[in-house]
Every structure is written in C-alpha cells, then in structure tokens.
Amino acid sequence: MRIGLDVMGGDYAPSAIIEGAVDMLGGLDNGVAIVLIGDENIITAEIEAHAPPNGNFEIVHASQVIGMGDHPTRAFSEKRDSSIAVGYGMLKKGLIDGFASAGNTGAMLVGASYSVNVIPGIFRPALAALVPGIDGNTSILLDIGINPDTKPDVLLQYGVLGSMYAHYVLGTDNPSVGLINIGEEETKGSSAVRSAYELMNDNPDINFVGNIEGHHLFGGRMPDVIVCDGFVGNVIVKEAEAFYLLCRKRGINDPFFERFNYENIGGTPIIGVNANVVIGHGVSRRKAVKNMLLQTIDVVKADLANKIKDRLQNGKY
Amino acid sequence: MRIGLDVMGGDYAPSAIIEGAVDMLGGLDNGVAIVLIGDENIITAEIEAHAPPNGNFEIVHASQVIGMGDHPTRAFSEKRDSSIAVGYGMLKKGLIDGFASAGNTGAMLVGASYSVNVIPGIFRPALAALVPGIDGNTSILLDIGINPDTKPDVLLQYGVLGSMYAHYVLGTDNPSVGLINIGEEETKGSSAVRSAYELMNDNPDINFVGNIEGHHLFGGRMPDVIVCDGFVGNVIVKEAEAFYLLCRKRGINDPFFERFNYENIGGTPIIGVNANVVIGHGVSRRKAVKNMLLQTIDVVKADLANKIKDRLQNGKY
Numbered sequence: 014m015r016i017g018l019d020v021m022g023g024d025y026a027p028s029a030i031i032e033g034a035v036d037m038l039g040g041l042d043n044g045v046a047i048v049l050i051g052d053e054n055i056i057t058a059e060i061e062a063h064a065p066p067n068g069n070f071e072i073v074h075a076s077q078v079i080g081m082g083d084h085p086t087r088a089f090s091e092k093r094d095s096s097i098a099v100g101y102g103m104l105k106k107g108l109i110d111g112f113a114s115a116g117n118t119g120a121m122l123v124g125a126s127y128s129v130n131v132i133p134g135i136f137r138p139a140l141a142a143l144v145p146g147i148d149g150n151t152s153i154l155l156d157i158g159i160n161p162d163t164k165p166d167v168l169l170q171y172g173v174l175g176s177m178y179a180h181y182v183l184g185t186d187n188p189s190v191g192l193i194n195i196g197e198e199e200t201k202g203s204s205a206v207r208s209a210y211e212l213m214n215d216n217p218d219i220n221f222v223g224n225i226e227g228h229h230l231f232g233g234r235m236p237d238v239i240v241c242d243g244f245v246g247n248v249i250v251k252e253a254e255a256f257y258l259l260c261r262k263r264g265i266n267d268p269f270f271e272r273f274n275y276e277n278i279g280g281t282p283i284i285g286v287n288a289n290v291v292i293g294h295g296v297s298r299r300k301a302v303k304n305m306l307l308q309t310i311d312v313v314k315a316d317l318a319n320k321i322k323d324r325l326q327n328g329k330y
Numbered sequence: 331m332r333i334g335l336d337v338m339g340g341d342y343a344p345s346a347i348i349e350g351a352v353d354m355l356g357g358l359d360n361g362v363a364i365v366l367i368g369d370e371n372i373i374t375a376e377i378e379a380h381a382p383p384n385g386n387f388e389i390v391h392a393s394q395v396i397g398m399g400d401h402p403t404r405a406f407s408e409k410r411d412s413s414i415a416v417g418y419g420m421l422k423k424g425l426i427d428g429f430a431s432a433g434n435t436g437a438m439l440v441g442a443s444y445s446v447n448v449i450p451g452i453f454r455p456a457l458a459a460l461v462p463g464i465d466g467n468t469s470i471l472l473d474i475g476i477n478p479d480t481k482p483d484v485l486l487q488y489g490v491l492g493s494m495y496a497h498y499v500l501g502t503d504n505p506s507v508g509l510i511n512i513g514e515e516e517t518k519g520s521s522a523v524r525s526a527y528e529l530m531n532d533n534p535d536i537n538f539v540g541n542i543e544g545h546h547l548f549g550g551r552m553p554d555v556i557v558c559d560g561f562v563g564n565v566i567v568k569e570a571e572a573f574y575l576l577c578r579k580r581g582i583n584d585p586f587f588e589r590f591n592y593e594n595i596g597g598t599p600i601i602g603v604n605a606n607v608v609i610g611h612g613v614s615r616r617k618a619v620k621n622m623l624l625q626t627i628d629v630v631k632a633d634l635a636n637k638i639k640d641r642l643q644n645g646k647y
Contacts, residue, residue: 120482158362161520174638195475195561203478203561206478206561227564227566227568227569227571228569228572228575230568230569232572241565243512243514243561244520244523245561245565247544248544248562250544251544252544252545252547252566253544253569253573255544255545255546255547258545258550259587262464263586267580267582269580270576310536
C-alpha cells in the first residue's frame with residue numbers, strides 16, 4: 014500500500030507535514046509506504062533535519078504549490094505541477110492507493126471531482142467528520158460542508174455512504190443511522206428533511222433509527238451515522254471546535270474533551286469519489302498529520318471507494 | 331407592571347414554578363406584581379407550603395391544563411380555560427403586561443399567533459436565545475426553531491428584530507449583526523443565505539458585519555446579533571446543551587460553562603408578536619423559573635413589542 018502525502022499544503026507545511034510523516038515511520042505495517050509529494054529540495058532538507066537515518070520515504074517531485082488562499086478551480090487547472098495536482102495524477106494512475114493533504118480544501122475537492130471523478134450513481138460526494146461519544150463510541154457525521162443545499166435523495170444516499178464508512182472503516186456492525194432534525198417527530202423540520210425522513214424510513218438497506226437532535230450529539234447512544242446537509246454539518250463541527258477552544262481557554266484538561274481536538278481526529282474523508290482521499294485541517298501540526306495518515310491507511314485498507322462502486326453497480330444504493 | 335406566570339406548565343409544575351415565583355418576591359421592584367395563573371386550590375396550597383407569610387401574589391383561576399404532550403393547536407382551541415389560554419386572554423385585554431410559561435412550547439406559539447397575533451409587517455415571528463460569550467458578553471441568536479425553512483427577507487428581518495432586542499432589552503449600542511454561514515466569503519452557503527447576505531449588506535438600518543462561522547460562537551468578538559434559520563439555530567442551541575451536559579458528566583465546574591446551564595439563562599422570548607411573551611425550558615426548576623421571570627420583566631420594561639410595532643408602522647424594517 015502506498016499513501017501519497019502532500020508535503021506543501023497546510024499552514025505549517027512543509028516542516029509539520031514531514032514531522033508527522035516521520036512519526037509514522039516506526040509504526041508502519043509491512044508493505045505500507047509513505048510517498049512524499051512536493052519540492053524535492055525542500056523535502057530532502059526537511060528529512061535530513063527530522064528523519065532518522067533509516068527514514069525510508071519515497072519522494073515525488075512537484076515544482077508548484079497551491080497556496081491556502083488560491084482560487085481552487087483556477088489553481089488546480091493552472092498549476093499542473095503542484096503537489097495536489099501531482100498527487101491526484103498518481104492516484105488516478107494507481108501509483109498511490111490513497112492521498113492525504115492538509116492543503117487548500119477547495120482545490121482538494123476540485124481535484125477529486127476533476128481528476129479521479131465522482132463514482133457513477135453518486136449524486137454528490139460528501140465530506141465526513143468523526144464525532145466522539147462520551148462512552149468511547151465514535152460516529153460519522155456527513156455532509157460537513159460540500160453541499161449546503163441538500164435534496165432528500167442526497168440525504169438518503171449520505172445515510173448509505175455513512176453506513177458503509179462505519180461498517181468498513183470503523184468496523185461497526187449494522188450501523189444505526191440518524192437524521193439531524195429539530196425534533197424527534199417525523200413531522201418536524203424543513204421540507205427537505207421531512208422528505209428525507211420518509212425515504213430513509215422506507216429504505217431496507219440502512220438501519221434508520223429516526224430523527225436526532227443537537228443535544229444527542231456526543232452522547233453514548235447517538236447513532237453510528239449522523240446525516241445532515243452540509244450547512245448544518247459544517248456549523249455542528251465548527252461549534253464543537255468553538256467548545257474545544259473554550260475548554261482550552263478555561264484551562265480545562267479532560268481526556269474526553271481532548272477527543273475534540275482536531276489534532277487527535279485526523280482528517281475528513283471525501284466519500285463518493287473513485288479514490289481514497291483524506292483532507293486535513295489547514296492548521297494541522299505534527300500530531301494531526303500523523304493521525305491524518307493513519308486515517309488514510311484505514312480508508313485504503315477498507316477499500317472504501319471500491320466497495321461503494323461495487324454496491325452502486327449492483328443497483329443497490 | 332403585571333407579569334402573568336403559567337403555574338401549570340412545565341415538567342416540574344406546579345411546585346417548581348411557585349418556588350421560582352417565591353424567589354422573585356423579595357427582589358421585585360415597586361410596582362411589579364406576579365400574577366399566578368392556574369388551578370386556585372393547587373396554587374393556594376403551594377403558596378402555603380413555599381411562600382413567606384407576606385407573600386403577595388395575585389391569583390387568577392384556570393381550571394384546565396395543556397399537558398406537555400398535548401397537540402398544540404387542538405389543545406389551545408379546545409381548552410379555553412387552560413392556564414395558557416387564560417394567560418393569553420389576559421395579555422390581549424391588557425390585564426397583564428407580559429406572560430411567561432415553561433409549558434407546552436407549541437401551544438405557547440399557537441397562542442401567540444391566534445390570540446395576541448403577529449405584528450403587521452412581520453413575516454414570521456422568531457424564538458430567540460441568549461448566547462454567552464467568553465468575555466462576559468451576551469449575544470442574541472434567532473431563530474431557534476419556529477421557522478426551519480427561512481427565506482432571505484425573513485433572515486433580514488431577524489437581523490432587525492434581533493438588533494432591537496439587543497438595543498432595548500440588553501442595552502447594546504448599535505448592535506453588530508452577523509449571519510451564520512459555512513465560510514466568511516459572501517459567495518459561500520445555501521442560496522437563501524447568500525441572498526440574505528446581499529439584503530443585509532445593503533440595508534442601512536442594521537450594523538451588518540458579515541458572515542460568521544460556528545467556531546466564532548461563544549467568542550469575545552462574536553456579533554451582538556446572530557441570524558440563522560430556525561433549523562440551524564435549533565441545532566446550535568441544542569448542541570450547546572449537549573456540551574453543558576458533557577461538562578457536568580465529566581465533573582467540570584467552571585463559572586463560564588455554567589452560563590450554558592439553561593437554569594441560568596431564563597427563557598426564549600417570542601419576538602414579533604403583539605405582546606411580551608417568554609417561553610421557558612420544559613425542564614425548568616426553581617432557578618430557571620426565576621430567571622424566566624426576570625427576563626420577562628426586562629422585555630416588558632423595554633416595551634419591546636410596542637417598539638417593534640412603531641418601527642414597522644413608520645415604514646422602517
């Protein structure tokens with residue numbers, strides 16, 4: 014298995030990215046290689062500064078960088094030798110099995126759609142986040158920002174995609190699926206969510222448990238898969254970030270709240286494209302990069318993109 | 331000033347409601363009276379159990395109760411002698427200046443629309459919540475649940491109504507108004523929110539400061555007024571509730587996080603109807619009831635409903 018890592022993307026690139034990769038080296042399973050993608054001179058210098066003598070990376074040169082503030086579509090099509098474009102090119106050719114970047118999120122999304130493409134049958138790919146539960150449980154929440162206006166059939170498909178992620182990547186058996194709403198009754202909520210409730214309730218391919226509300230988040234009994242449109246999901250994830258920052262400001266040190274620290278979470282997978290791609294937080298440092306790589310390995314091991322493709326080809330949602 | 335209090339509504343009614351009212355008695359300004367609305371026998375017995383000998387309440391008898399699980403519209407029209415219907419009747423006749431209840435939220439909303447009515451010119455009334463900020467600041471967030479599907483002109487009007495609440499009730503000078511979105515750029519978000527951005531940005535009557543994101547919530551520099559649709563607002567408020575419960579479960583005692591305790595917040599005013607109405611949390615106990623009454627007094631003192639009416643009659647939003 015070969016995991017491509019964009020060394021040039023992220024607020025603390027390239028040092029933090031190389032540091033995170035170095036931290037991975039010791040614990041890598043046999044047969045897993047990290048491919049560093051970026052400016053070869055910079056990478057070599059960074060490895061010399063950080064890596065142990067037997068640090069065994071592959072390096073693929075990319076002469077350009079897509080900056081954090083660059084216009085995603087323009088940058089991706091104009092900077093053909095950027096680390097992001099080179100990474101997607103390798104992914105498309107099968108030279109790497111997964112690709113991780115803490116760089117420009119928009120460019121990563123554009124690359125996913127333009128380069129490896131959306132899986133046929135997928136209405137809209139989704140960005141997903143892992144949500145920590147008080148009892149040590151973990152749920153997957155999607156979408157967290159790609160699709161702010163979401164139609165009912167897209168919400169249903171998120172339920173299916175989230176169930177596949179929970180099953181294949183997180184190892185959850187028969188994952189339960191909940192729909193974010195403003196009340197538990199099926200008559201509550203926006204028209205899109207009310208229709209989605211009906212579709213999800215009628216669908217035998219998911220284990221739909223009904224509506225859930227904001228106060229069920231982070232609980233021990235929240236569903237394994239939490240579905241919402243990208244607007245609501247984005248606000249949920251960022252409000253959790255706000256709380257984590259408040260805890261820090263108030264000097265609260267608590268192992269549970271540490272699970273809200275993006276550094277411990279890894280990244281957000283793009284679900285529904287023809288390849289395994291994980292996007293890290295722009296402010297990722299050493300530990301966050303390591304966790305992003307671990308998550309990418311999990312997604313590749315689960316062969317998630319192919320599992321989704323197979324399921325859609327077999328006519329099942 | 332006379333404040334009507336529904337003694338029969340809420341999970342811990344009537345005892346907790348009377349207890350909260352008793353706690354108010356000592357600190358009441360001259361000229362402020364609490365009118366207890368509900369079953370006279372029950373109220374008399376509760377007052378004997380809880381109130382000091384000089385406890386000076388007015389009692390208005392109501393023979394029926396709208397239960398927490400009753401169908402709002404049906405219950406409000408059928409139970410004409412319920413404490414909620416009687417309270418609204420008094421409000422309409424001017425026998426009380428404000429009305430507070432921790433009872434059936436739906437029935438309180440129905441009563442507001444059917445009995446005292448929406449102020450002409452208001453598209454949709456809103457429920458608002460107070461949001462604590464880390465620096466001791468307080469913002470108002472609206473809508474938090476009445477309108478899950480919200481059009482751009484309604485969002486703009488929320489900005490106006492929230493500004494009036496911040497100004498007249500909270501005493502904030504030239505309150506800043508922010509729009510919840512998934513990014514700071516005006517091109518981000520759902521189509522309704524993008525249009526609302528344009529309307530708000532063009533409107534000289536509010537101090538619009540642009541989009542804010544979930545991680546700006548609870549910060550020292552969050553805007554004084556935070557506008558969103560009722561779906562997003564409901565999730566924001568309930569997620570904050572989830573966090574507060576997590577803090578309690580983890581044994582965290584922190585004065586800032588105590589501001590998230592609904593008991594300390596009071597209630598949620600209905601903004602945009604022809605009267606001053608505050609709805610408390612269904613699980614309100616003694617302290618929450620007291621704070622709900624304090625908030626109702628503030629809203630009445632500010633004469634908020636009339637200020638809104640005047641402003642709309644003068645052709646200003």
